[in-house]
Amino acid sequence: MKTPRYLSLLIFLMLALASCIKEPTKIEQPASTPSKFNEIKTDPSFNWNTILTIKLIITGLKTIDPIKNTLTITNKSKTANFYTGNHLMEENLSLEVAVPSTLDSLLIRFGSLEKMYKVEKTINADYIINYPEEN
Secondary structure, rough: HHHHHHHHHHHHHHHHHHHOOOOOOOOOOOOOOOOHHHOOOOOOOOOOOOEEEEEEEEOOOOOOOEEEEEEEEOOOOOOOOOEEEEEOOOEEEEEEEEEEOOOOEEEEEOEEEEEEEEEOOOEEEEEOOOOOOOO
């Protein structure tokens, strides 16, 4: 009666000890490790830039009286400001704005007017407010 118990314990211990053998692992080292930054080799198509330069073209809107206000360009949450300046609403404006390459949308504000634009190489903006159609 005790023999099967001892035999099963012996088999269990043999399996447990046999499975704990450390396998040697071979780590392949590069032929030569660069010691300076300019020795690093990368794919020629790799883009190191973390900023994107956007061309922003704002079409002016003719008004009876000149309207001058602050034009502000920020991210969606208004935590990062990319441009601030005084601008006449009736004047066309073309400028380049540097933004993080991870940014997906820009908020353009002129006074109380706010419009959201998708980030692209060129953004064409205006002051026309799009109201939803009423049925």
